[in-house]
Amino acid sequence: MxxxxxxxxxxxxxxxxxxxxxxxxxxxxxxxxxxxPLTFAGFESFLGYQGLTTSIVMTLLTAILSSLISLYIAFVVYSQYHLSQRLQSFEKYLAPLLSMPHLAIAIGLVFLFSDGSIFFVDSGLPRKGLATLTLTIVIKEVPFFLLIFSALGRQLPIKNWLLQGKALGYQAYRCWWFLVFPPLLKQSRLALLAATAYTLSVVDVSLLVGPNIPELFAVSVYRWQTSFADGDQVLGFWSNVLLLLLLVVSVSLLYAHEKLAFAGCKSLATQGRRFLVGRISPIFKAWIPLSGVLTALMILVFVLWSLGYDWHSSRPSFSQLSTVLWRxxxxxxxxxxxxxxxxxxxxxxxxxxxxxxxxxxxxxxxxxxxxxxxxxxxxxxxxxxxxxxxxxxxxxxxxxxxxxxxxxxxxxxxxxxxxxxxxxxxxxxxxxxxxxxxxxxxxxxxxxxxxxxxxxxxxxxxxxxxxxxxxxxxxxxxxxxxxxxxxxxxxxxxxxxxxxxxxxxxxxxxxxxxxxxxxxxxxxxxxxxxxxxxx
Amino acid sequence: MLEVIDCQIEAKTWCITLPDIQVHKGELLVVTGPSGIGKSTLLHWLLGNNPQHVSIKGQIILSGANITDLPIEQRQVGLLMQDVLLFPHLDVQDNICFALPKSQQLSSKKQRRAAAMDLLEQINLAHLAVRYPQNLSGGERSRVGLIRALANQPQVMLLDEPFAALDPNTRQQMGAWAFQQLAQQDIPSVMVSHDVEDIPVSAQQLCLADYYHVLESNNQ
CATH class of the missing domain: 1.10.3720.10 (MetI-like)
Structure with a gap:
C-alpha cells in the first residue's frame, strides 16, 4: 500500500x-x-514593412552587445573582488542591486541624466534611444552575472587554478583571463542566453526608453499581436516566427563568440603576450559602490518627485514637499x-x-x-x-x-x-x-x-x-x-x-x-x- | 550482541566471504584492510545503507532480532564518521536534542534540552551547549559527535575512521575517551580503520584481505 x-x-x-x-x-x-490562412501576400507585406531591417539589426545588436558587455564587466568586477579577498563583501551588496526592476532603472536613468534632468545638464543620454536602453540592460544584468559567477565560483577550484598559474610565473590578472575566464564563460552559457533572450523580446523597457523610429522589433511584434486591425494578425504571426529565428541567430553568435574567446585566450596564453585589460581592471572595483550610489540616487529622486519637489522652480525648497499626490x-x-x-x-x-x-x-x-x-x-x-x-x-x-x-x-x-x-x-x-x-x-x-x-x-x-x-x-x-x-x-x-x-x-x-x-x-x-x- | 552470519561481499571481479562474527556488549571489533577493499561498504551495510556497486548477502542479528531487511531508521544503530557532520543549523545542545529518542519522559522541548544538557555536563562540555559546530575545534566536534550518537541509545555503534581527521595528540586522547565511553555503556562497536595506532589492544580484529579472493570467471 x-x-x-x-x-x-x-x-x-x-x-x-x-x-x-x-x-x-x-x-x-x-x-x-x-x-x-497563410498567404504569400501576407508574408510579402511583412517583409516590406518599413524599417523592418533596421529594427531587426538594432534589436539583435542590442541584445547581443548588452549581454556581452554585462558579462565582461561582471567578470572583471568578480575577479577584482576575488583578488582582493573581499568575495564575501560583494555578495551581500548584490541583493539590493538585483531587486531594482529594469523599468525603474530605465526611468531612473532618464530622471537623472537626460535632457531636463535634475542636474539641469544634458549629459547626452537620450530620453529614448539605444544608448539608454543598452545602459539600462547593462546596469541590471551585471549583478545577475555576478550572482551566477559567485555560484559557479563555489563549484570551480578557482583558488587552485590561480595558485597553479602564479606558481608558473603568471601575474594574477593574467591567470584570471587565461585560466578562469574560459571555463567560467562555458558554464555561463545559459545565463548569457537568458540575458540575450530577455533583451530580444523586452517590451516594457523598450516602450519607455527604446528608440521610436524605427522601434525595436519586440515592440512591433507586441503591437501586431495585440492589434485587431486588418492584416495585423498575419504580421504578428510572421514576426513571431522571425523572433524565434533571431533567437537561433543569437545562439549561433554567442557560440561563435565563445569559440573566438577560447581561441583568443589560448593564443595569448601560449604566446605569452601582454594585454591591457588586466591593467585597467582595478578600476572596476568601483562598479558595485557606484551602482549602489546610482540606485540610491534613483530612489531619492523618485521619492522627491512623488512628494512634489519641483526641480525646475526658481527656488526649489524642501518645504514644498507634501503627500498630496500619494493621498x-x-x-x-x-x-x-x-x-x-x-x-x-x-x-x-x-x-x-x-x-x-x-x-x-x-x-x-x-x-x-x-x-x-x-x-x-x-x-x-x-x-x-x-x-x-x-x-x-x-x-x-x-x-x-x-x-x-x-x-x-x-x-x-x-x-x-x-x-x-x-x-x-x-x-x-x-x-x-x-x-x-x-x-x-x-x-x-x-x-x-x-x-x-x-x-x-x-x-x-x-x-x-x-x-x-x-x-x-x-x-x-x-x-x-x-x-x-x-x-x-x-x-x-x-x-x-x-x-x-x-x-x-x-x-x-x-x-x-x-x-x-x-x-x-x-x-x-x-x-x-x-x-x-x-x- | 551483534552477530553477522554468512556474510559475502561480491563485486564484478572479486569476492570476500567473511567468517561468522559476534561482537558482545562493550566489545570492539576493528575491521582493517587496504583501501578500496570494502571496509566502509561493510559498515554501511550494517547501518542499512546498501551499496550500489557491490552486492552484500548475509544476516545481521542484533540483540537476537534479525535486522537485515529493516530500514535505517528502525535499526537503532549509531554512526560516527571521520567527518562528524554535526548539523550546522543547530547549536551543540540542539544537535543532541535531535538525536534523543522519542519517549514520554522526553516529550517536551524543555525536557529534551535538559536531557541534552545533562549529557554535556557528564563529559564536562556544558560550556559548548550554545555554540554552533562551525565554532568548535576538531576534538570538540568529535566528542560532541560521539555524545550525539550515544544520546540515541544505539544497540550497536559503527565508527568509520572516526579519528582520522584529528591531529596525533588529540587523536590519541579522543580514542581513549571514546572507547571508554562505549565500554561504560556496554555497547558493541564496529570500527573501520587502516591506522594501527587507532586500534586498542583489547579489540578484536578482522582483516578483510585475509578473506579476499579473485572470482574464477575473471581468471579465465
Missing amino acids: ATKVRRLGLVCGWSLVAGISMLPILGIVVGLWPQE DEWLFFALPLQNSLLIAGLAGLLGVALALLALELQRQRGQYWPDYYWLLAIILPQLSMVLGWQILHIWLQGGYHSGWIVLSHLPFTFAYGYLVLKGPFQNVDERYELLAASFGYSLWQSWWLVRFRLLLPAIFTGLAIAFSVSVAQYIPTIMIGAGRVTTITTEAVVIGTGSQQNLIALYVLLQSILPFMAFFIAALLARRFRGSVGG
Whole structure:
C-alpha cells in the first residue's frame, strides 16, 4: 500500500514539474499555429514593412552587445573582488542591486541624466534611444552575472587554478583571463542566453526608453499581436516566427563568440603576450559602490518627485514637499498594489516550491536533467510563448482573474527559483540525512528537518528573487489579463509613456519598493536561520 | 550482541566471504584492510545503507532480532564518521536534542534540552551547549559527535575512521575517551580503520584481505 502511494506521489510530482517546465514549449508551439490562412501576400507585406531591417539589426545588436558587455564587466568586477579577498563583501551588496526592476532603472536613468534632468545638464543620454536602453540592460544584468559567477565560483577550484598559474610565473590578472575566464564563460552559457533572450523580446523597457523610429522589433511584434486591425494578425504571426529565428541567430553568435574567446585566450596564453585589460581592471572595483550610489540616487529622486519637489522652480525648497499626490493616488494604486502583492507572493511561493520538488525528484532518481530543460522559460523569447498561452487562454474561455496571471508567471518564478536553488541543493551532504535516519527519523522527517532547514537561507533568497521576477512581469500580465488585471508594473508602463513626471516617479517607486522589501525580509530571515549551504 | 552470519561481499571481479562474527556488549571489533577493499561498504551495510556497486548477502542479528531487511531508521544503530557532520543549523545542545529518542519522559522541548544538557555536563562540555559546530575545534566536534550518537541509545555503534581527521595528540586522547565511553555503556562497536595506532589492544580484529579472493570467471 505504502509503495503504491509513494509511486502515485512520484507520478503526480513528475507530472506537475514536467507540466510547468513544458509550458514555454507549449506556448511557442501554439503561438506558431496561424490564426488566419497563410498567404504569400501576407508574408510579402511583412517583409516590406518599413524599417523592418533596421529594427531587426538594432534589436539583435542590442541584445547581443548588452549581454556581452554585462558579462565582461561582471567578470572583471568578480575577479577584482576575488583578488582582493573581499568575495564575501560583494555578495551581500548584490541583493539590493538585483531587486531594482529594469523599468525603474530605465526611468531612473532618464530622471537623472537626460535632457531636463535634475542636474539641469544634458549629459547626452537620450530620453529614448539605444544608448539608454543598452545602459539600462547593462546596469541590471551585471549583478545577475555576478550572482551566477559567485555560484559557479563555489563549484570551480578557482583558488587552485590561480595558485597553479602564479606558481608558473603568471601575474594574477593574467591567470584570471587565461585560466578562469574560459571555463567560467562555458558554464555561463545559459545565463548569457537568458540575458540575450530577455533583451530580444523586452517590451516594457523598450516602450519607455527604446528608440521610436524605427522601434525595436519586440515592440512591433507586441503591437501586431495585440492589434485587431486588418492584416495585423498575419504580421504578428510572421514576426513571431522571425523572433524565434533571431533567437537561433543569437545562439549561433554567442557560440561563435565563445569559440573566438577560447581561441583568443589560448593564443595569448601560449604566446605569452601582454594585454591591457588586466591593467585597467582595478578600476572596476568601483562598479558595485557606484551602482549602489546610482540606485540610491534613483530612489531619492523618485521619492522627491512623488512628494512634489519641483526641480525646475526658481527656488526649489524642501518645504514644498507634501503627500498630496500619494493621498490622491491611493485610490488608484491600492488595487494594483494589492494585485501585485498577491500575484507575486503566490507565484513566487509556488515557483520555489515546484523548483524544490523538481530537484528532489531528480535526486531520488539519482540523475539531474540538463539545466536548459528546466530554464526554458527564461531562454526562450517571452513574447512568443505568451502569445501561445494567450491563444490557449481565450480557447479555454477561462475569464480574466488573478489565478491565470499567477499561472502565467509561474514558469518564470519556477525557472529563477531553480536557478538559485540548484547549487545549494546539490551542496547539501547526503550523509546528513543518513545520520538523521540512524537517529530513527523517517525519509520525509529527515528531508524536512535536515535538508529543508539547511536550505532555508537559499530558499529565502530564491523566494525574494522569484517574487521580484513576478512583480516585474509585464507581457504575461497584460496579455493574459487583457488589461483587466492591473498590477503596479502594468500601471507604471502606462503612466511611464505619459509625461507626468511626479506620477511616473510614484508608480516606479512603488514598483521598486516591493522587491526591495522582499530582499530585505529574505536577508533578515536568512540571518535568523543559520547553517546556510549557499544562496 | 551483534552477530553477522554468512556474510559475502561480491563485486564484478572479486569476492570476500567473511567468517561468522559476534561482537558482545562493550566489545570492539576493528575491521582493517587496504583501501578500496570494502571496509566502509561493510559498515554501511550494517547501518542499512546498501551499496550500489557491490552486492552484500548475509544476516545481521542484533540483540537476537534479525535486522537485515529493516530500514535505517528502525535499526537503532549509531554512526560516527571521520567527518562528524554535526548539523550546522543547530547549536551543540540542539544537535543532541535531535538525536534523543522519542519517549514520554522526553516529550517536551524543555525536557529534551535538559536531557541534552545533562549529557554535556557528564563529559564536562556544558560550556559548548550554545555554540554552533562551525565554532568548535576538531576534538570538540568529535566528542560532541560521539555524545550525539550515544544520546540515541544505539544497540550497536559503527565508527568509520572516526579519528582520522584529528591531529596525533588529540587523536590519541579522543580514542581513549571514546572507547571508554562505549565500554561504560556496554555497547558493541564496529570500527573501520587502516591506522594501527587507532586500534586498542583489547579489540578484536578482522582483516578483510585475509578473506579476499579473485572470482574464477575473471581468471579465465
